[in-house]
Amino acid sequence: MTDLATHLANLDGHLARFRDTGILNLIDGKDVTGDDWFESRSPVDESLIARVALGTEATVDAAAKAAKAAFPAWAALPGDRRKAILHRIADLIEARAEEIALCECWDTGQAWRFMSKAALRGAGNFRFFADLAPGARDGKSLPTKDHLNVTSRHPIGPVGVITPWNTPFMLSTWKIAPALAAGCTVVHKPAEFSPLTARLLAEICHEAGLPPGVLNLVNGMGEGAGKALTEHPDIKAIAFVGESRTGSMIMKQGADTLKRVHFELGGKNPVIVFDDADLDRALDAVIFMIYSLNGERCTSSSRLLVQETIADRFHKMLVARVNKIRVGHPLDPATEVGPLIHKTHFDKVTSYIDIGQGEGATLAAGGIRVGDKGWFIRPTLFTNARSDMRIAQEEVFGPFLTSITFRDEEEALAIANGTAYGLTGYVWTSDLTRALRFGERLEAGMIWVNSENVRHLPTPFGGVKASGIGRDGGDWSFEFYMEQKNVAFALGHHKIQRLGA
Numbered sequence: 001m002t003d004l005a006t007h008l009a010n011l012d013g014h015l016a017r018f019r020d021t022g023i024l025n026l027i028d029g030k031d032v033t034g035d036d037w038f039e040s041r042s043p044v045d046e047s048l049i050a051r052v053a054l055g056t057e058a059t060v061d062a063a064a065k066a067a068k069a070a071f072p073a074w075a076a077l078p079g080d081r082r083k084a085i086l087h088r089i090a091d092l093i094e095a096r097a098e099e100i101a102l103c104e105c106w107d108t109g110q111a112w113r114f115m116s117k118a119a120l121r122g123a124g125n126f127r128f129f130a131d132l133a134p135g136a137r138d139g140k141s142l143p144t145k146d147h148l149n150v151t152s153r154h155p156i157g158p159v160g161v162i163t164p165w166n167t168p169f170m171l172s173t174w175k176i177a178p179a180l181a182a183g184c185t186v187v188h189k190p191a192e193f194s195p196l197t198a199r200l201l202a203e204i205c206h207e208a209g210l211p212p213g214v215l216n217l218v219n220g221m222g223e224g225a226g227k228a229l230t231e232h233p234d235i236k237a238i239a240f241v242g243e244s245r246t247g248s249m250i251m252k253q254g255a256d257t258l259k260r261v262h263f264e265l266g267g268k269n270p271v272i273v274f275d276d277a278d279l280d281r282a283l284d285a286v287i288f289m290i291y292s293l294n295g296e297r298c299t300s301s302s303r304l305l306v307q308e309t310i311a312d313r314f315h316k317m318l319v320a321r322v323n324k325i326r327v328g329h330p331l332d333p334a335t336e337v338g339p340l341i342h343k344t345h346f347d348k349v350t351s352y353i354d355i356g357q358g359e360g361a362t363l364a365a366g367g368i369r370v371g372d373k374g375w376f377i378r379p380t381l382f383t384n385a386r387s388d389m390r391i392a393q394e395e396v397f398g399p400f401l402t403s404i405t406f407r408d409e410e411e412a413l414a415i416a417n418g419t420a421y422g423l424t425g426y427v428w429t430s431d432l433t434r435a436l437r438f439g440e441r442l443e444a445g446m447i448w449v450n451s452e453n454v455r456h457l458p459t460p461f462g463g464v465k466a467s468g469i470g471r472d473g474g475d476w477s478f479e480f481y482m483e484q485k486n487v488a489f490a491l492g493h494h495k496i497q498r499l500g501a
């Protein structure tokens with residue numbers, strides 16, 4: 001296993017070129033500097049990674065025009081040609097997986113043990129949608145007595161993809177790959193806290209033969225480049241992953257140009273542990289789904305709902321394990337939790353420690369900073385919480401778990417559904433009938449029974465309530481990136497009314 005020192009040396013080699021040039025935008029296949037720059041710093045020690053070209057309204061305009069100009073040829077390219085290019089992109093991601101993972105860990109604070117696989121999952125996303133590209137335009141034949149209706153799908157046009165800073169590489173591929181497979185061209189605005197791997201992805205796509213203008217990269221702030229992208233008349237749709245309140249701003253910003261929007265937003269996902277569950281497996285899953293990826297994960301189970309008959313026992317097991325989670329340098333292969341992305345996020349997460357204590361919940365583990373450099377905190381657990389507390393209602397988005405006890409199924413359901421969000425739910429029980437009944441009534445887009453979050457790419461991914469609009473995955477992605485067209489052919493001489501005859 002590669003050690004920390006080797007990882008750091010390899011990372012240094014990869015970052016050297018960015019120290020000279022900065023992280024540039026990529027528009028119409030060409031590097032573009034900005035008039036101004038912003039800085040990207042590592043959450044490990046706040047050292048400068050590189051300066052980043054600041055995209056403005058004018059930069060977005062240039063990128064949108066490039067995407068518009070490239071659209072007709074890309075949309076007309078036969079699906080099997082798009083498929084071949086997307087597979088080449090996946091090949092190059094795999095070839096550079098280590099570089100991508102090292103950069104992602106350093107830029108975001110995510111632990112190597114998870115990021116080393118995230119790059120490969122990004123390649124997997126490209127392969128999955130590459131294989132669907134030849135059939136993307138397929139439609140249905142819907143005959144009636146008098147007409148043959150034939151439907152087909154057409155790429156909607158240039159689209160904007162706006163991504164957050166949590167596992168940014170994997171998430172970007174999850175949005176960009178289906179857009180390209182559908183025949184859309186893209187302007188990508190990555191999160192300002194994590195620009196590094198978006199640049200690598202854009203480079204890889206061009207190296208793999210993606211024509212200029214098909215994928216354009218514009219770095220910048222949400223209220224600058226992000227807003228301009230959502231308002232641009234040439235951009236037909238916005239695929240957005242981020243906070244619920246940003247989603248609502250984007251919907252307003254896109255109103256004048258009638259943007260189609262797809263939102264993957266926040267969550268306050270419950271994991272419900274009934275007293276008949278396999279408690280050892282449930283424990284592993286509860287811990288994994290809130291403390292892996294630093295808890296900076298939309299699908300994390302940030303609310304534990306545990307039946308009161310087993311609560312003491314389960315909490316004891318939980319505290320013992322949480323206290324042993326290894327917090328450390330993200331590039332150390334032994335590390336399980338790395339630093340939070342940025343000071344502003346660290347301040348937000350740690351503010352909930354005061355909030356939880358102020359609300360009268362019990363701080364059962366963690367709640368303290370680790371070291372005095374970088375944004376490390378101990379994995380945190382609050383017990384004795386009530387559902388109406390802020391720590392049980394608001395998305396903290398860190399290694400921060402709130403535990404609430406329940407008496408019976410009805411109460412568990414009321415608590416589980418009692419937030420504004422509805423992204424995922426996790427149910428642990430050995431009673432199959434209860435699992436089916438509970439799953440039916442749980443308000444969430446995705447539910448796992450006796451399992452942690454295990455993705456299967458053809459299944460629909462997305463949330464209800466404040467957690468999102470629309471679904472990704474399989475054909476659902478194409479529904480967003482494509483328009484439906486119906487052509488009706490008359491089969492003979494059906495009666496046409498003869499006005500004025």
Ligand code: NAD
Nearest residue numbers: 163164165190191222226227242243246264265266267298
């Ligand atoms: P964020 O909403 O602050 O930012 C996301 C992106 O939106 C960034 O690129 C940002 O620059 C841009 N942005 C901000 N304001 C904008 C505006 N007015 N117009 C256009 N763009 C704007 O989110 P974040 O803090 O980067 O990410 C964390 C959030 O993302 C959490 O709420 C998390 O749950 C959510 N998330 C959801 C999913 C999902 O699938 N549901 C997946 C990952 C993350």
